[in-house]
Every structure is written in structure tokens, then in C-alpha cells.
Amino acid sequence: MTNYTDAELEAMLADLESDRAERKESFSGDVPTKVREAVCAFANDLPGHRKAGVVFVGARDRTGEASGLQITDELLLRLADIKTDGNIVPPPSMTVAKRALRGGEMAVIIVEPSDSPPVRFRGRVHIRIGPRRGIASAQDERILTEKRKAGDSPFDIHPLRSATLADLDRVRFENDYLPAAFAPDVLEANDRTLEQRLAVTKMVDGADTAVPTVLGILTLGKSTRDFIPGAYIQFLRIGGQSLGDPVTDELAVDGAISEVIRRIDDKLESHNRTAVNITAGPREERRSLYPISALQQLVRNAVMHRTYEATHAPVRVYWYDDRIEISNPGGPFGIVSIENFGQPGVADYRNPNLAEAMRVFGFVQRFGFGLAIARRALAENGNPPLELDVQSSHVTVAVRAAPQPAP
Structure with a gap:
């Protein structure tokens, strides 16, 4: 991560025409929205500086001097939340710190160029145009896509050379994915070809070659396991407490990622059980063996981070009589x-x-909040704490059943 010195930051503050x-x-x-747009633009690094951009909160726009804003821990937490609140995708690589610059304190957000552009904020690709921000044109997006291809991209956007466009579900892409990924006005003004739209969303490696990526097959694939066998x-469902006990139910859940998640959700809900105690007090007491929200978070984390x-x-x-292991x-x-x-x-993204x-x-x-949400849901339901077995080759979480109220 970039760690600018005070002198470097003050030079950037003084350069009112800087695009960094x-x-x-x-x-x-409306500043929180504009700051997120700036973070998105710096992550895209359209000019190709390959240097981190900086957002100064607490600096006067026309002079670069400190504005007198109080830089509290609460403000720093709100700024750090920009990385994980789900509005900027893929999540930006950034740091937040309080620094003493040009006569006062400022919050300094340092944003690294993304190795997986284009980066979007609420469905729009923001870029720097000199000292201003703007929305990327179709040509800008093509440039960002080429930058991604030229870099050391994550495995999830590597092309699968044996796949073709016919292996992707176009209906799912146009009816489900695009309307959820882009703002309505962006879609309405869209004059791109199917191949260009697939390339911008990283479902294929480029508009010219249109080879499906790992992401494209996982998200839109008609036969996912033909190309990614472990997907x-x-x-x-094991009738006992050890792996050698009888299996009472089994299912291999495969397909495009949205179908996999929905089908495993249905399977988890079908096996969960709720006990009711009508004698414990004036109101009946209900408690599930497991809070479904916790199981959903843990399974989705496993699918995302594997x-x-x-x-x-x-x-x-694996659902045992006394626990579930994921x-x-x-x-x-x-x-x-x-x-x-x-x-x-502490979060990172394979x-x-x-x-x-x-x-x-x-x-x-x-x-970055999946485990925290699961832990809170388990505590509220009365389940024992989550158990983690973290190894270099795998991660296993065990969820113990909640004690059930007496009948």
C-alpha cells in the first residue's frame, strides 16, 4: 500500500489542477456520495498513472488549506466503511488515516489503482477527467477493460478457452444481471453490443474475442461443471454425529451461482426445525435449531471465498444431529x-x-461482514459460539445447535 509522506500530501493539496x-x-x-465517486474514479485510474489517488476530507477546495473540520474516530470509521458497504465494486483497495497537514487536521483516503477495472459506484463507472470527475463513455470502458486484461488479473476473470458464447445464458444476463448491475438511465442509453456488455461486466475476456471468463461461467453458465468441475x-444430512453414520438426505447443488444459492437456501430451510414451548410464560417461546440468516451468510462466504x-x-x-459443518x-x-x-x-478477496x-x-x-452477521444471529438465537478450523488448504466452520425449550 502507498504511504505518502506529509510533504508529498501537501504538494498534492497545493496542486489545484491535479487529477490525483x-x-x-x-x-x-451530498459529500459522502461525491467522496465515493472520487474513490471509484481513483480506483479506475483511467489516465494510467499507476499511482494512488487521494481524497482529503477537511481541506478547502480552492486553497488546499485545512477547513477546521474535527477529525473524530466516528468520521474515520464512516470513511473506512466506504470500502465494505457494497456500493463500490469490486471493493477498492484503500486506507484511511488522520494527518496533520497545512495548518490543521484532515482525514486522508489513499486509493490504490484497481487491478480489476472497471470499478463501479452504484452501477456507474466514474473516472477522472483532469481535475474533475465524470462518467465513463463506451470507449473509456473499453480502455479500462484492456487495462484489466493486460494486468495480473484475479483467477475469476481468466478466460476459459474451451467455452463459447453459446455456453452463457443470455436471458439470465439481460433480464436478471444487467438491470441489477446498472442504473436504469445507464441501461436506457446503452448502445453497446451484447459482446461489449459482456466484456464490461467481465463475463467475457473482451468484445472482440468474447471468450467466457470463470466469472461468466459461474454467473451465467448453462453447464457450469463442464468447465469448473468443483463449482x-x-x-x-447425516443421521448421527460422525461422518460414518447413515446419510438420510443428499444433494449436489450446481448450476449458475444464483440458482446454487437459492437451492441451498431451500435445502437448509427444509431441514431446520423450530421448537415451541407454550407453558414457559404468557407468550409462547419459539426457537429454531439454527438461525437461517447465519447459515446463509456462512454458505455464501464459502462460495465467495473458496x-x-x-x-x-x-x-x-454436512448437517449432523448436533451441528452443521461448512x-x-x-x-x-x-x-x-x-x-x-x-x-x-480483516478482509481480502480471492x-x-x-x-x-x-x-x-x-x-x-x-x-467483509459475513462472519460478524452470522455470529450475531447465532448469539441472538441462543446457539453456542461459531467454531473455526482454519488451515492453509481449507476453512471449516462448525455451528452447534441451539438448546431447545422444554415442551
């Missing part, structure tokens, strides 16, 4: 390690573009 700096006097009114969830490269292993959901191939990634796995605020697609479909609302 933006200044905001406060963080109120499914293996569900087992490795799809060089393995045929599925995500495994296991995915692929251990910690990036800044996440075995030691810090699951700690609040499949950033798949994460974006899952957010588009509504399966993810905020990035």
Missing part, C-alpha cells in the same frame, strides 16, 4: 492469515469479481 487529488471541506450533505455444493483454481473439490455442507477449499488469502482469520475489519456478482444478485449486502 480531491478536496472536501466536510463530510455532510457446486455437496449437501449431506478457490476455484486447480481443484475439483466442492463446498461441503467447509470450502482454499485457505486464507491476501492480508487474511490463519492467525487473524475472522477478526473484525474472487473480487464473483463477490461483485453476488452483490448484484442481492446475496451480499456488505463486504
